Amino acid sequence: MQKKIIEVKNLTKNYGSVQAVKGISFDVYEGEIFGLLGPNGAGKSTTLEIIETLKDKTSGEVWVDGYSLDKNPNEIKQIIGVQLQLSGYYPGLTLAELLDLFAGLYNKKIDKKKILEEVKLADKAKAKYKELSGGQQQRFSLATTLINNPKIIFLDEPTTGLDPQARRNLWDLIKQIRLSGTTVIITTHYMDEAEELCDRVAIIDSGKIQSVATPDELIDNLVATGFERTKEVKKATLEDVFIHLTGKSLRED
Numbered sequence: 001m002q003k004k005i006i007e008v009k010n011l012t013k014n015y016g017s018v019q020a021v022k023g024i025s026f027d028v029y030e031g032e033i034f035g036l037l038g039p040n041g042a043g044k045s046t047t048l049e050i051i052e053t054l055k056d057k058t059s060g061e062v063w064v065d066g067y068s069l070d071k072n073p074n075e076i077k078q079i080i081g082v083q084l085q086l087s088g089y090y091p092g093l094t095l096a097e098l099l100d101l102f103a104g105l106y107n108k109k110i111d112k113k114k115i116l117e118e119v120k121l122a123d124k125a126k127a128k129y130k131e132l133s134g135g136q137q138q139r140f141s142l143a144t145t146l147i148n149n150p151k152i153i154f155l156d157e158p159t160t161g162l163d164p165q166a167r168r169n170l171w172d173l174i175k176q177i178r179l180s181g182t183t184v185i186i187t188t189h190y191m192d193e194a195e196e197l198c199d200r201v202a203i204i205d206s207g208k209i210q211s212v213a214t215p216d217e218l219i220d221n222l223v224a225t226g227f228e229r230t231k232e233v234k235k236a237t238l239e240d241v242f243i244h245l246t247g248k249s250l251r252e253d
């Protein structure tokens with residue numbers, strides 16, 4: 001039996017009269033990539049931000065690596081890596097300066113070169129954040145989650161707005177981070193991303209969990225109900241064509 005690193009029980013969140021999260025429960029196992037999937041407004045970010053200790057819950061219980069969110073939020077902060085919204089970085093600072101800033105906040109000594117190498121930005125240490133492409137900004141943002149040597153990282157829609165090459169590149173990095181033993185929780189509304197990356201997913205709609213399982217199980221369950229796609233399934237997608245014609249290598253550097 002795998003160790004549960006996050007346990008969420010009957011979590012609710014109200015914003016005034018809006019019930020954004022309506023009593024959801026799920027577990028995340030150590031070392032997995034766990035996806036929260038759902039349409040806009042489903043409650044994914046709210047759920048994530050509560051677990052990250054950034055937002056207060058209305059009711060329910062959350063444990064992270066055995067620490068209670070109510071009793072030990074500071075211990076939780078020390079073992080997680082959280083992405084800022086991209087607008088949260090000082091655009092005029094260089095990547096090296098931003099890493100120093102983060103290291104200071106975490107009170108950690110860091111190897112900037114190694115961290116930038118991990119996300120393929122070694123040659124950009126002296127570049128300003130605002131000079132980076134969208135893909136590079138996302139990779140840098142991923143790097144900042146690693147500064148704290150976290151057990152768990154939280155990624156909120158990390159590939160929104162990226163082109164297919166940059167998305168695949170980010171997927172590879174996320175898989176690499178997981179290989180080093182880090183647990184990853186990711187929100188997305190891209191189903192191909194969830195299929196590619198996630199060991200298990202929770203599908204959330206209107207503040208409720210509809211299902212939690214592996215992507216394969218979810219698909220098999222649907223097929224078992226007699227569901228058939230109305231359109232003939234081809235052996236390739238338009239995205240496959242795009243990658244085939246334009247290559248896998250990044251264009252941004």
Ligand code: ADP
Nearest residue numbers: 015018020038039040041042043044045046047
């Ligand atoms: P998702 O991440 O799935 O798009 P959110 O967690 O951002 O969903 O939002 C869930 C619901 O809560 C939405 O109806 C949203 O409008 C509402 N909401 C989110 N943040 C706030 C807030 N600070 N104040 C009021 N309503 C909010």
